[in-house]
Amino acid sequence: MIGGALVVSGGNQVVMGSKLQKEAGVANDSVQSMVSDFMKNGDRKNNESALTLFARNVGDATDWLNEYAGVQFDMKGGLHKLAEYSNDRELAYFGGGSAFMKSILQKLSSTNIDLRLNTRATELKRDGSTVVGVIAQDSDGNTYDITAKSVVIATGGYGANKSLLSEDLQKSLYYGRSNATGDGLLLSDTLGAQRQLMQYGKRYPNGVEIAPGMAKSTIAGNIVAFNSGSAILINKEGKRVVNEKASNRTILETEVRQTDGMLFLFMDQKTFDMWKERLAHAGISQENIDAWLKNNGSRAPIFIRGTTIEEAAGALNMDAASLKATIDTYNSYVASGTDSAFGRPANFMKAKIEDGPYYLVEQKPRFATTMGGLVLTDTLQVVGTDGKALSGLYAAGEVGGGVMGDDSPSGANNAWAITSGKLAGESAAKNASEK
Numbered sequence: 104m105i106g107g108a109l110v111v112s113g114g115n116q117v118v119m120g121s122k123l124q125k126e127a128g129v130a131n132d133s134v135q136s137m138v139s140d141f142m143k144n145g146d147r148k149n150n151e152s153a154l155t156l157f158a159r160n161v162g163d164a165t166d167w168l169n170e171y172a173g174v175q176f177d178m179k180g181g182l183h184k185l186a187e188y189s190n191d192r193e194l195a196y197f198g199g200g201s202a203f204m205k206s207i208l209q210k211l212s213s214t215n216i217d218l219r220l221n222t223r224a225t226e227l228k229r230d231g232s233t234v235v236g237v238i239a240q241d242s243d244g245n246t247y248d249i250t251a252k253s254v255v256i257a258t259g260g261y262g263a264n265k266s267l268l269s270e271d272l273q274k275s276l277y278y279g280r281s282n283a284t285g286d287g288l289l290l291s292d293t294l295g296a297q298r299q300l301m302q303y304g305k306r307y308p309n310g311v312e313i314a315p316g317m318a319k320s321t322i323a324g325n326i327v328a329f330n331s332g333s334a335i336l337i338n339k340e341g342k343r344v345v346n347e348k349a350s351n352r353t354i355l356e357t358e359v360r361q362t363d364g365m366l367f368l369f370m371d372q373k374t375f376d377m378w379k380e381r382l383a384h385a386g387i388s389q390e391n392i393d394a395w396l397k398n399n400g401s402r403a404p405i406f407i408r409g410t411t412i413e414e415a416a417g418a419l420n421m422d423a424a425s426l427k428a429t430i431d432t433y434n435s436y437v438a439s440g441t442d443s444a445f446g447r448p449a450n451f452m453k454a455k456i457e458d459g460p461y462y463l464v465e466q467k468p469r470f471a472t473t474m475g476g477l478v479l480t481d482t483l484q485v486v487g488t489d490g491k492a493l494s495g496l497y498a499a500g501e502v503g504g505g506v507m508g509d510d511s512p513s514g515a516n517n518a519w520a521i522t523s524g525k526l527a528g529e530s531a532a533k534n535a536s537e538k
């Protein structure tokens with residue numbers, strides 16, 4: 104299929120060094136600053152040379168995407184302010200991922216590119232150690248034997264392939280696409296391609312398990328419930344354990360240490376109403392919520408409503424006295440403007456927890472994007488386990504790079520897919536024209 108993950112993504116992108124970043128008011132960002140922010144976010148596990156290549160080229164790639172491919176950015180919305188970045192460097196696509204794809208399709212139709220949908224590459228053709236094409240099969244059972252001087256693997260991540268996932272990722276809920284099967288990794292394995300950082304994925308702490316092993320995100324609701332409402336995060340013992348406005352990473356690390364590796368949102372009626380309103384966009388309907396509340400915590404996803412605090416706690420076998428004490432303490436922090444236990448900022452403690460009914464909603468780790476993949480040279484050539492580049496074989500996007508380390512900051516994966524895709528295309532074309 105065309106579009107891949109970007110179509111369903113949050114529709115934002117790092118635009119560091121582009122004309123658009125300058126136009127939006129930031130002219131003094133730098134490769135060094137971006138590399139340093141990414142290294143910090145990725146626990147310094149990043150492949151630094153791939154990351155530097157990314158930072159040096161993302162600006163040009165963004166301008167190319169805008170000027171050549173016609174993808175528009177939301178300049179009115181402006182650069183986003185994000186805790187991970189020292190300089191504002193993320194923009195949204197105007198009209199989101201679907202508008203992005205319409206622009207690409209329009210551009211494609213003006214070229215002579217031969218696009219085959221529903222066609223799966225099943226083998227890399229070789230002549231000795233040089234890759235010379237692919238064998239592919241379409242959904243009608245037709246086989247294609249394609250000869251090419253250069254092959255670019257751009258098959259995305261491996262989140263939908265359990266056999267490639269670490270124990271931590273296997274335990275996390277998945278909310279990515281079913282086509283993230285890691286095919287590029289498996290195909291290039293026969294050539295002895297080198298992999299890196301395979302154990303990591305971009306995990307968030309705020310999934311609800313809508314089917315066994317599958318998640319939907321409540322992040323949009325959580326933002327408003329913490330910013331303007333009185334939602335708190337508690338563990339199964341009814342205790343607060345983290346600043347609800349801490350980074351996703353901090354909340355996740357706290358969450359996995361709790362009983363059953365999960366947390367719960369606790370909300371009064373007023374906050375629950377503002378929280379659920381934001382979820383339609385994330386694919387969670389009022390009908391879903393009603394059905395889950397009916398189960399009253401008997402199965403996932405755990406959604407509980409209690410007319411009293413005791414009733415809500417009882418449905419989870421949670422100690423009601425402990426939960427009551429947690430609520431009283433939190434309300435005293437709101438009154439004094441200081442969360443002396445976890446440091447939730449005063450401007451995010453605007454409301455006390457007040458009238459019921461009360462709600463408990465599960466929060467579990469979820470992931471879609473994988474961080475590991477093929478090791479690449481600066482010309483995006485795939486590197487073998489012997490450290491040498493594999494002749495004729497290139498890779499781009501989520502399948503390669505290791506640029507993020509163990510976690511990716513906002514808008515980085517889309518930016519890497521675009522930047523590495525452009526660079527790999529250029530290298531592949533150069534290689535083909537040289538022969």
Ligand SMILES: Cc1cc2nc3c(=O)[nH]c(=O)nc-3n(C[C@H](O)[C@H](O)[C@H](O)COP(=O)(O)OP(=O)(O)OC[C@H]3O[C@@H](n4cnc5c(N)ncnc54)[C@H](O)[C@@H]3O)c2cc1C
Nearest residue numbers: 107108109112113224258259282286500501514515516517
């Ligand atoms: C729900 C979701 C939300 C996200 N949100 C964000 C976000 O807000 N910001 C951000 O920066 N990133 C986000 N990401 C991540 C980002 O969108 C992806 O990392 C990026 O789009 C990957 O691009 P790609 O081209 O490498 O792979 P993909 O977009 O996954 O494309 C790979 C393509 O290869 C095809 N394919 C696979 N195997 C074969 C084969 N054997 N033969 C032929 N074709 C094959 C697949 O069908 C697919 O079309 C999100 C991802 C998801 C799933």
